[in-house]
Amino acid sequence: MSIDDRDYMRAGPPSFGQRLRGLTAFHAVLGLNILVFVIQWIFQGAWVHDVLTGAFVRPLGGVSVDELIAGHFWTPFTYMFVHSSWGAFVGNMLILWFAGRRVMDLYGGRNFLLMYVLSGLVGAAVEMAISAYVLKTTSDSLMGASASVLGLLLAYGIAMPEVEVPFLSVRLWTFIKVLIVANVVLAGITLFGHFPAWLALEDVAYFAHLGGALAGWYFARSLGYGGVPLHLLTSPQQAAGSSLRRKPALAHAQRKRRPAVDVDMEAVRKENPRNDPLVDLMKDEIDPILDKINDFGMSSLTDEERRALERASRRFSK
Numbered sequence: 001m002s003i004d005d006r007d008y009m010r011a012g013p014p015s016f017g018q019r020l021r022g023l024t025a026f027h028a029v030l031g032l033n034i035l036v037f038v039i040q041w042i043f044q045g046a047w048v049h050d051v052l053t054g055a056f057v058r059p060l061g062g063v064s065v066d067e068l069i070a071g072h073f074w075t076p077f078t079y080m081f082v083h084s085s086w087g088a089f090v091g092n093m094l095i096l097w098f099a100g101r102r103v104m105d106l107y108g109g110r111n112f113l114l115m116y117v118l119s120g121l122v123g124a125a126v127e128m129a130i131s132a133y134v135l136k137t138t139s140d141s142l143m144g145a146s147a148s149v150l151g152l153l154l155a156y157g158i159a160m161p162e163v164e165v166p167f168l169s170v171r172l173w174t175f176i177k178v179l180i181v182a183n184v185v186l187a188g189i190t191l192f193g194h195f196p197a198w199l200a201l202e203d204v205a206y207f208a209h210l211g212g213a214l215a216g217w218y219f220a221r222s223l224g225y226g227g228v229p230l231h232l233l234t235s236p237q238q239a240a241g242s243s244l245r246r247k248p249a250l251a252h253a254q255r256k257r258r259p260a261v262d263v264d265m266e267a268v269r270k271e272n273p274r275n276d277p278l279v280d281l282m283k284d285e286i287d288p289i290l291d292k293i294n295d296f297g298m299s300s301l302t303d304e305e306r307r308a309l310e311r312a313s314r315r316f317s318k
Contacts, residue, residue: 022303025109026100029116033096033145036061036081037089059084062141063124065132080120082143095149098166099156105300106159107223112152115219119151119212126211134191147208150179151216158220183209286312 039045046060061082063075083089104112124142132138153176156163161173168175187206189195195202220226289305301309 024104025113026104029100029113030093030096033081033083033089033093037083040082041086041089058141059143062143063128064141065128065138067141069138076121076124077117079124079141079143080116080145080148083145084143088144088146092145092149095153096145099149099153102156102160102163103152106296107155107220111219111223115151115155115216116148118219119215120145120148122215123147123151123205123208123210123212127205127208130191130207142205142208144205146205147212147215150209150213151219153179154213154216155220155225158217158226180210180213183213 036046040047040059044056048057048060049055050057059082061075061078062084063072063079067075083092100112100116103115107115124147127142127147128138131140157172157176161171163172164170165172165175183206186201186204187210190202190206285308289301289309292300292305
């Protein structure tokens with residue numbers, strides 16, 4: 001039995017403070033979305049009511065041109081945490097759970113928050129501009145995290161296009177292309193046609209979806225994923241470029257150097273002539289972690305992987 005597996009060596013459950021320190025920007029955004037939804041849809045709080053009848057009209061916090069004219073300058077930020085229906089909430093949270101966690105690991109907490117907020121702001125601006133100047137309406141209230149989560153989805157797809165979408169057995173980039181084409185078609189119908197009365201698709205903010213997705217795509221591109229945008233290239237040689245999904249020079253600039261972990265595997269083998277299976281086990285456990293750090297940086301490690309790395313370093317340093 002390994003010494004770490006003995007009862008007196010096992011760490012107890014993490015304290016409340018340790019749990020708080022383990023929270024990330026992803027947890028904060030997901031938690032805020034859930035909290036707002038519970039307040040508005042479970043406890044029926046923060047709703048706009050009809051002045052005469054007192055009936056519920058819509059959740060409070062949506063953004064529109066009229067809201068901004070009225071001085072409600074906070075609504076471009078609050079709308080991306082407010083949902084108009086259960087279906088919209090569930091769909092957005094599924095995408096946030098799938099893409100948001102990986103964007104957090106790949107890009108870091110600061111960039112995750114920037115992507116979420118900027119995608120939401122760009123999506124709202126595009127939707128309100130088209131509604132006001134083309135559809136001639138300024139009162140339609142926009143709400144939902146769709147623009148933000150689609151921005152995150154595009155950022156994830158740019159970095160990891162070959163990942164398979166759970167339950168669908170399709171590549172992520174294929175799924176994204178289908179989703180974008182569907183939004184373009186439905187946005188075109190919104191502008192130039194009418195949906196059948198039995199198809200409840202007219203009130204969906206397709207232009208916000210496309211604007212948010214474009215913002216997430218450009219943000220990821222500006223960080224070097226999927227090829228460096230032309231305006232960031234510094235020489236004709238760079239413009240010629242390679243086929244790498246991320247340019248090497250920019251990739252190294254964006255992440256910390258690979259940490260030096262004092263694990264001398266050759267020395268361990270010499271001190272372990274009987275080929276203790278623990279050595280092979282630790283090697284198999286450590287190498288993938290080091291490769292992950294080299295590819296995505298320390299921020300991509302889970303708590304369990306960090307503990308495994310520290311545990312291995314302590315063992316092999318003895």
